[in-house]
Amino acid sequence: MLGDAHVVTTKEAPLVSEFYEGRQFVGMDLHRRRSVLVRMGESGEHLETVRILNDRDSLAEVMSRAGESPEVVLEATYGWYWAVDALAELGATVHLAHPLGVKAFTYRRVKNDQRDAFDLADLLRMGRLPGIVKLFENACGAVDVYGLSGER
Numbered sequence: 001m002l003g004d005a006h007v008v009t010t011k012e013a014p015l016v017s018e019f020y021e022g023r024q025f026v027g028m029d030l031h032r033r034r035s036v037l038v039r040m041g042e043s044g045e046h047l048e049t050v051r052i053l054n055d056r057d058s059l060a061e062v063m064s065r066a067g068e069s070p071e072v073v074l075e076a077t078y079g080w081y082w083a084v085d086a087l088a089e090l091g092a093t094v095h096l097a098h099p100l101g102v103k104a105f106t107y108r109r110v111k112n113d114q115r116d117a118f119d120l121a122d123l124l125r126m127g128r129l130p131g132i133v134k135l136f137e138n139a140c141g142a143v144d145v146y147g148l149s150g151e152r
Helices: 056-063 081-089 103-107 113-126
Strands: 024-030 034-041 046-053 071-075 093-097 132-137 143-147
Touching: 024 113, 034 056, 034 113, 046 056, 046 113, 056 081, 071 081, 071 113, 081 093, 093 113
Parallel strands: 024 071, 071 093
Antiparallel strands: 024 034, 034 046, 093 132, 132 143
């Protein structure tokens, strides 16, 4: 039973089995009530596109198919805190993309949530995500935010 999550059909590429065992990258296009997640394999193969209601259970259900320690990226826009907390609890390595850093999205011909999530995952996979921030939990349990250079 998929609950509040459902697979969005796409015409881009055939989906690979949910039992993919390699390293996975997840792009999350986060909105106030719903979000779109795209799972991608190491070589860029499209594994799944899912639209969920924004709650921890729906997110956990999708992330359960993303293997151990997936790399997840989402834009640091309104309301990202709950998603980062939930993803960290699920064992994901979470990256925040600065909204202005992915400004090139506005120049694309096709603009939709699925494409945004796919492009975020793809940029992270290739190591080309501008304005990336990686979140680390410090010894006290609080979250510290570092840029790639490690500076605060």
